[in-house]
Amino acid sequence: NAGVTQTPKFQVLKTGQSMTLQCAQDMNHEYMSWYRQDPGMGLRLIHYSVGAGITDQGEVPNGYNVSRSTTEDFPLRLLSAAPSQTSVYFCASSGQGASYEQYFGPGTRLTVT
Amino acid sequence: QKEVEQDPGPLSVPEGAIVSLNCTYSNSAFQYFMWYRQYSRKGPELLMYTYSSGNKEDGRFTAQVDKSSKYISLFIRDSQPSDSATYLCAIYTGGFKTIFGAGTRLFVKA
Numbered sequence: 001n002a003g004v005t006q007t008p009k010f011q012v013l014k015t016g017q018s019m020t021l022q023c024a025q026d027m028n029h030e031y032m033s034w035y036r037q038d039p040g041m042g043l044r045l046i047h048y049s050v051g052a053g054i055t056d057q058g059e060v061p062n063g064y065n066v067s068r069s070t071t072e073d074f075p076l077r078l079l080s081a082a083p084s085q086t087s088v089y090f091c092a093s094s095g096q097g098a099s100y101e102q103y104f105g106p107g108t109r110l111t112v113t
Numbered sequence: 114q115k116e117v118e119q120d121p122g123p124l125s126v127p128e129g130a131i132v133s134l135n136c137t138y139s140n141s142a143f144q145y146f147m148w149y150r151q152y153s154r155k156g157p158e159l160l161m162y163t164y165s166s167g168n169k170e171d172g173r174f175t176a177q178v179d180k181s182s183k184y185i186s187l188f189i190r191d192s193q194p195s196d197s198a199t200y201l202c203a204i205y206t207g208g209f210k211t212i213f214g215a216g217t218r219l220f221v222k223a
Contacts, residue, residue, distance in 0.1 A: 004156075031209055040121060042201065042213040043157070050209060058210070090156050100145045100205035104156030 001026050004105035006091050012111045013081040021076040021108050023091030031094045032074040033058070033102070034066065036087040043090065049074055081112045116140060119202055119214030128223050132189040136202035136214045139183065145205035146178050148187045151216065152198045160200075161187070192221045 007022045025032065033048035045058030047066040055066050063085060065077040074093075078085060088109050092102040119136045126132055134148075144165055149157035161176040163169045163185075169176045177186040185202055202214040 033209075040215055042117075042119075042215040044213075045210065048209055092156075099209055100147065100162060100211065101159055102211065104158065106156050107154075 003027065004091055004093055004103050006089075006105035006108050008108060009106070010109045012113065013078070014113055015081060015083060017081050019078050019081070021078075021089055021091075021110075023074045023076065023105060024072050025074075025091075025093040025103070026072065027093060027095070027103065028071060029093035029103070030071070030096045031099050032068065033092050034064070034074070034076045035090045035092065036060065036085075037090060037107075038087050046076065046089075078110075081110075083112045086110060086112045116206075116212050117202060117204055117214045120217055121215050123218040123220055125220040125222065126192055128192060128194060128221055130192050130221075132187075132192050132196070132219060132221075134187040134189075134200050134202075134217050134219070136185045137183055138185065138204055140206070141180065141183060143204045143206060146176070146185050147203040147205065147211070148174075148176055149201040149203055149213075150198045151201060157201055192219075194221050194223045197221050 004025045034046040035043040049055045049068040088107050090107050091105040094102045117138050147162040148160045150160045151157040163176045163178050166180045173190045175188040199216040199218045201216040205211050
C-alpha cells in the first residue's frame with residue numbers, strides 16, 4: 001500500500017494564481033482532511049470530508065475549496081493564491097473505526113510570492 | 114487561551130537520556146490523547162494514543178495522561194539519535210476534529 005500520497009511536493013505560485021493540491025489514499029478510509037502547518041502554529045484544519053460527496057469546513061477554510069467525488073481522492077483548490085497561504089500542506093486520512101488515528105501524506109511545500 | 118499548549122523547545126539531550134515532553138489542555142471533556150512524531154520534511158506519524166487517564170507503554174515510549182491537572186506527557190527512555198524529531202501532542206475532540214500542539218523539537222546528541 002502506498003498509504004497517503006500528495007502531489008506536488010513543492011510549488012511556487014504568484015499572487016492571484018490558482019492551483020490544485022492532489023491527495024489520494026489507498027486504504028479505503030472514509031475520513032480525509034487537509035491541514036496547513038506553519039511555524040509555531042501546529043497543524044490547523046482547513047477542510048475535511050467524512051465520505052464521498054460530503055465535505056465541511058475546518059478552522060481556516062477561507063481561500064480554499066475542496067470536493068470529494070471518490071473515496072480515494074480529496075483535492076484542495078487554492079482559488080486566488082495570497083502570500084498568507086505560504087505553508088506546508090498535509091493531507092490525512094482515517095478509518096471509521098478509529099477516526100482519531102490519522103495517516104498523513106508527505107506534504108506539499110507551497111510558496112506564494 | 115489555546116486549547117492545547119506545547120513548549121516548542123528545542124530540547125537537546127545526550128544519547129541515553131530520559132526525555133520528557135509535555136502538553137497542557139483546557140477542556141476537561143477531552144478523552145482521546147495522541148502523540149505524533151514528525152521527522153524533518155516528512156508528514157506526522159502516530160506514535161501512541163491513550164484513552165482517558167493513565168499510562169500506556171510501547172517499548173521505550175510511555176504516554177501519560179493526568180486529567181485532574183489536564184496534563185499529557187510522553188517519556189522516551191534510553192533516547193537515541195534516531196529519536197531526533199518534532200513531537201506533536203494531539204487531542205481528538207470528536208466530530209472528526211483533532212487539535213494539535215505546536216510541536217516540540219527534540220535533538221538527541223550521539
